[in-house]
Amino acid sequence: MNSISSDVIRGYNDTMILYLLMQRPSYGYEISKQIKQLTQEKYIIKETTLYSAFTRMEKNGYIESFSSDEEGSGKRRTYYRITESGKNFYKEKCREWILTKEVVEHFILKEEPYGNN
Amino acid sequence: MNSISSDVIRGYNDTMILYLLMQRPSYGYEISKQIKQLTQEKYIIKETTLYSAFTRMEKNGYIESFSSDEEGSGKRRTYYRITESGKNFYKEKCREWILTKEVVEHFILKEEPYGNN
DNA sequence: AATGGTGTTATGACTGTCGTACTACGACTG
DNA sequence: CAGTCGTAGTACGACAGTCATAACACCATT
Numbered sequence: 650m651n652s653i654s655s656d657v658i659r660g661y662n663d664t665m666i667l668y669l670l671m672q673r674p675s676y677g678y679e680i681s682k683q684i685k686q687l688t689q690e691k692y693i694i695k696e697t698t699l700y701s702a703f704t705r706m707e708k709n710g711y712i713e714s715f716s717s718d719e720e721g722s723g724k725r726r727t728y729y730r731i732t733e734s735g736k737n738f739y740k741e742k743c744r745e746w747i748l749t750k751e752v753v754e755h756f757i758l759k760e761e762p763y764g765n766n
Numbered sequence: 767m768n769s770i771s772s773d774v775i776r777g778y779n780d781t782m783i784l785y786l787l788m789q790r791p792s793y794g795y796e797i798s799k800q801i802k803q804l805t806q807e808k809y810i811i812k813e814t815t816l817y818s819a820f821t822r823m824e825k826n827g828y829i830e831s832f833s834s835d836e837e838g839s840g841k842r843r844t845y846y847r848i849t850e851s852g853k854n855f856y857k858e859k860c861r862e863w864i865l866t867k868e869v870v871e872h873f874i875l876k877e878e879p880y881g882n883n
Numbered sequence: 884a885a886t887g888g889t890g891t892t893a894t895g896a897c898t899g900t901c902g903t904a905c906t907a908c909g910a911c912t913g
Numbered sequence: 914c915a916g917t918c919g920t921a922g923t924a925c926g927a928c929a930g931t932c933a934t935a936a937c938a939c940c941a942t943t
Contacts, residue, residue, distance in 0.1 A: 653865055653866055655931060655932080656777030656898085656931090657776075657777035658869070658870070659774075659776055660771060660774035660775075660776060660930090661774070661870050661873070662930085668873040668875070671875075676890080676891095677890070678889060678891080687872045688869045688872060692869050695931070697934095698930075702930085702931095724890070724940085725891080726889095727891080740875075740877070743874050743876070743877070745770060746774075746874050748770055748808060750867065751805075751808070752770060752805045752808050752809050753775070753778050753781075755804045755805060756778070756781055756782040756785040756786075756804070757781070757860050758857075758860055759860070772899085772900055772901075773900090773929085776900070776930095779899085793921080794922070795922080812900070813921095813923090814903095814923090815899075817923070818900080819900095822898095841908075841921070843920095843921065
């Protein structure tokens with residue numbers, strides 16, 4: 650087992666999604682692909698987690714949805730864009746991450762890279 | 767607000783507790799004090815969270831409880847010590863933390879220390 | 884016609900954390 | 914000596930985020 654449990658990443662799903670939405674509006678399937686790629690498959694977000702994050706964050710005013718009235722075909726997608734409030738939330742989360750790192754690292758023992766046991 | 771939300775630290779409460787139990791057997795109240803001190807009050811674990819972590823981890827075989835038949839007075843305490851299985855779990859969690867850091871940091875923008883906007 | 888990739892939604896369960904409240908003992912203090 | 918503070922733990926029910934499972938729908942390729 651060398652991937653990441655959800656309890657550990659919990660609380661950063663929103664941050665990840667918002668980070669990607671800060672670059673450009675996007676939709677569920679694309680976001681999930683990007684997370685997979687960026688983390689080299691170390692973290693793969695579950696569909697249900699992703700979509701429920703969307704609805705939660707929309708309810709909180711962090712993102713806004715709009716339909717892709719793309720000229721072309723019938724692929725129905727719901728796009729999301731980040732709001733100002735969402736940007737602020739994201740920045741707060743980034744600050745919180747710095748703190749969290751500090752806190753957690755007090756409780757982590759690093760193994761010797763050339764351990765001899 | 768400059769402390770840490772529980773969703774973010776969730777999944778590391780166990781790790782923190784186990785870290786402290788690796789140094790010596792201990793009990794709830796002491797553990798909670800130590801976490802508070804070590805993090806300079808940046809993180810304060812809730813009683814209920816702590817004690818439910820104890821019962822969960824004992825059930826999972828990561829820790830064992832024993833009563834303090836301390837010679838002295840009637841202070842009733844339940845001590846816990848870490849098991850071999852608990853040590854392994856802890857080490858796994860440390861490895862996972864390294865991974866998690868890598869993963870999350872892909873999605874974090876660091877603010878310029880001398881930002882000029 | 885079947886499969887695989889794209890794209891989303893619904894439902895109900897589970898788990899860890901939390902708020903609130905309570906018990907209990909000892910020591911200090913006004 | 915009643916009240917408060919620090920120590921130490923437990924009970925209960927609620928809640929939020931994640932998950933497993935499943936289904937729907939369209940398109941392209943085989």
